[in-house]
Amino acid sequence: MGGGAEGMMFAAGVDPALAQVGIGYGQRLLGSGGAMLQGYAGRMGLSTTGVRSYFDVTHKYVGAKLRRLLFPFLVTRNTQAWTRQVSGAFGGAGTTTFKTPRDDVMAPDLYIPLMAYITYALLGGVKAAIEDAQSFSPEIVALSASRALALLVLEVLGLKAALYFASTSRASITLPWLDLLSTCGYLFVGVCVNCVGGIFAGRGVYYVLLPYTASMIVYFTVRSLKSALKLARQQASSDMTLEPSGFGGPAPSVPQSTLVIGIALLQYPIAWMLGMYIASPDVPVPPVRP
Numbered sequence: 001m002g003g004g005a006e007g008m009m010f011a012a013g014v015d016p017a018l019a020q021v022g023i024g025y026g027q028r029l030l031g032s033g034g035a036m037l038q039g040y041a042g043r044m045g046l047s048t049t050g051v052r053s054y055f056d057v058t059h060k061y062v063g064a065k066l067r068r069l070l071f072p073f074l075v076t077r078n079t080q081a082w083t084r085q086v087s088g089a090f091g092g093a094g095t096t097t098f099k100t101p102r103d104d105v106m107a108p109d110l111y112i113p114l115m116a117y118i119t120y121a122l123l124g125g126v127k128a129a130i131e132d133a134q135s136f137s138p139e140i141v142a143l144s145a146s147r148a149l150a151l152l153v154l155e156v157l158g159l160k161a162a163l164y165f166a167s168t169s170r171a172s173i174t175l176p177w178l179d180l181l182s183t184c185g186y187l188f189v190g191v192c193v194n195c196v197g198g199i200f201a202g203r204g205v206y207y208v209l210l211p212y213t214a215s216m217i218v219y220f221t222v223r224s225l226k227s228a229l230k231l232a233r234q235q236a237s238s239d240m241t242l243e244p245s246g247f248g249g250p251a252p253s254v255p256q257s258t259l260v261i262g263i264a265l266l267q268y269p270i271a272w273m274l275g276m277y278i279a280s281p282d283v284p285v286p287p288v289r290p
Contacts, residue, residue, distance in 0.1 A: 056214050061105060070193070085225045097288075106224065109111055116188035120195065121144045124145075127199050128140045151273065156181055159183075179228065187270060190216065191271055225260045
């Protein structure tokens with residue numbers, strides 16, 4: 001192969017030595033570019049190993065996490081109960097190794113958000129079938145899924161942008177993309193509960209469940225984000241020691257506290273918009289063109 005390539009370049013009037021230098025430079029450039037992309041994907045948590053850890057769940061974890069999402073007031077207010085568990089010592093680069101959802105109920109996962117998202121999309125078809133079995137179409141499920149996905153993507157992007165602009169020269173607030181996707185995706189659990197109540201029990205139950213589940217998700221979001229941001233500030237600081245009450249580091253600033261509350265309060269309108277298209281008795285399912 002090498003001799004054939006050199007022969008072609010020689011026939012084209014290219015100096016073989018110069019061609020070899022160019023080929024070597026191109027290979028090094030591709031290698032460094034691939035390593036850079038792999039490193040960037042690793043920092044985003046998009047590596048195969050990183051994604052797999054978000055689905056390392058058990059039945060016990062799922063049950064405990066659902067109870068924490070829908071009944072967070074039953075959990076002790078102790079800071080440690082809302083803090084992720086560290087599985088290893090801090091690394092030399094200031095990174096930490098956390099336990100997976102299998103061993104830590106506060107670890108973010110993607111199994112519950114994914115199952116809740118699929119359930120939400122299917123409930124759109126259930127609503128259409130109950131109202132008029134003849135008008136049911138798979139396109140209704142796809143429509144519900146696309147609307148929910150659009151809102152989810154916008155929420156994750158908005159959250160990432162808010163964290164970026166809230167970062168300061170003293171501490172850079174960074175959370176992995178998949179952690180943000182998990183945090184935003186938990187809202188679908190409450191939305192599914194609302195939709196089931198609205199579809200099978202009627203308007204009264206739907207409007208009772210809507211503020212309750214949204215409030216519970218808001219409470220859970222505030223507690224989990226406060227813990228995650230506290231860890232992010234601690235990782236950005238020079239003091240990498242753990243404190244008995246949680247993670248150390250600089251005290252929360254007012255803008256960061258406001259950021260957490262603002263992000264959590266967004267769950268109310270998003271929950272209303274998601275439920276409006278499916279379970280709200282006042283909004284019919286949009287007709288599907290034949």
